[in-house]
Amino acid sequence: MKSSNSLQGDIHQTVAFFYQKIRKENGAVMTIIQSPFQLPENEYTKGIIANTQLLYVLEGTEVVYDAVIKTFMIKNNAHINQMKSIQNNYDCTHPYSECWIRFGENYALTVRLEASARKYLAFQTQGEKRAALDRLYSTNGHDMQTAIETYLTSKK
Known part of the structure; x- marks a missing residue:
């Protein structure tokens, strides 16, 4: 060995x-x-x-x-x-x-x-943006596309 x-x-x-x-x-x-x-x-x-x-x-x-x-x-x-x-x-x-x-x-x-912006958010793996997306994802029926759209709308 x-x-x-x-x-x-x-x-x-x-x-x-x-x-x-x-x-x-x-x-x-x-x-x-x-x-x-x-x-x-x-x-x-x-x-x-x-x-x-x-x-x-x-x-x-x-x-x-x-x-x-x-x-x-x-x-x-x-x-x-x-x-x-x-x-x-x-x-x-x-x-x-x-x-x-x-x-x-x-x-x-x-x-x-x-x-x-949508593609950038889709590939986030850590940090504040990812944490915010995870919160939205867990409250919307586990739909990441909707979480991203909601996140972008909230930032306008």
């Missing part, structure tokens, strides 16, 4: 192997982490980073941005400034979330996902 540390090393080694193998076959692998600090410092992580062709970054803190810059060795100042400029705004007419995507070393863009 393997210890959890041994198993974790085996999994990390396997992931690094597949990153390299899939990239050689013109495939793509996507790993989602909240911060580069979550990656252990070892040869497997270095292999994963070396084989990362698409880098996605969500809005974060300066600490996270600096870790991304250091970990992925980003030197292009325009890319760095663009990454640090992304923002989310959930309180405007069309709530949106932005994501920064870097393709290799030469190309980067910011993508904005906008949602109508």
